[in-house]
Amino acid sequence: MRDVIDACIASGQDWDFLGYVDDDPSEPHHAAVARSQDKVLGGMEWLEDAPKETHVFIGIGTGSVKANIDAQLTRLGLSAGVLVHPTASMGRDVTLGPGSIVCAGVRLTTNIRLGRHVHLNLNTTIGHDVDVDDYVSINPLVAVSGNVRIGARSMIGTHAAILQGLDLGPDSVVGGSALVVKDVDEGITVKGVPAR
Structure with a gap:
């Protein structure tokens, strides 16, 4: 930070x-x-x-x-406050909640909402129409595809990829380098390729 x-x-x-x-x-x-x-x-x-x-x-x-x-x-x-590194880029209709920290190299496309105290770490990409709820941490080099919802207090490990249209429940954890291909229920940890 x-x-x-x-x-x-x-x-x-x-x-x-x-x-x-x-x-x-x-x-x-x-x-x-x-x-x-x-x-x-x-x-x-x-x-x-x-x-x-x-x-x-x-x-x-x-x-x-x-x-x-x-x-x-x-x-x-x-x-x-809200912190956005000068090398981050944001498209139209991006809402950053209080306490958001957007690190270097982050790419936010369009129609994105971040809740309170969301941390987007280095070189993360967020596709269109994504909703990231409160207190989520997304680690470096994560790729979130379009139309994804990430529930409150979730954590996404470095290099993970979330495919389009998925729902990650609150308190879920995605392991590093995981490929998420289906919804993740509340409180569940998934890892691997594909993530299980």
């Missing part, structure tokens, strides 16, 4: 990165933050006194965790 913020700032967008909020930062996380000359602001309690104009982003992939954090942020009255 930090690379998307940096690219947005470099392209002239008006962002000022304050730092990370982490309830239990590990030593490697602290070291990585220090190397980038950023800082850990504190845990969730830091947000209780954050200025109300602060925009927040959730950099966690697990949908249920994102939903829980979003509920806390909403209770605190904080708004989620």
Whole structure:
């Protein structure tokens, strides 16, 4: 996510990165933050006194965790921003929900809706007439064909492909490099070619 913020700032967008909020930062996380000359602001309690104009982003992939954090942020009255890397492309009638993060190389065609806190990772492509519900994470190099619905809190593994017209139920997981050729029921994990 930090690379998307940096690219947005470099392209002239008006962002000022304050730092990370982490309830239990590990030593490697602290070291990585220090190397980038950023800082850990504190845990969730830091947000209780954050200025109300602060925009927040959730950099966690697990949908249920994102939903829980979003509920806390909403209770605190904080708004989620939208980040779109300058190299991403979007066609007509694309709606990005609050907290959406669209990484470098993402291609969004037309008639697409992203819910709250959806993360589209590097070089993902989304076909026409796709609905991605809240708290979904789509990992790098995923290809989603047209007329697909992805249910809330789902996760799509890197290099996966979803064929046209399919429905992925809430809390579903698609394994890396899987080829999804039929609907996936709620809470089900599929993997392989074809995905089972």
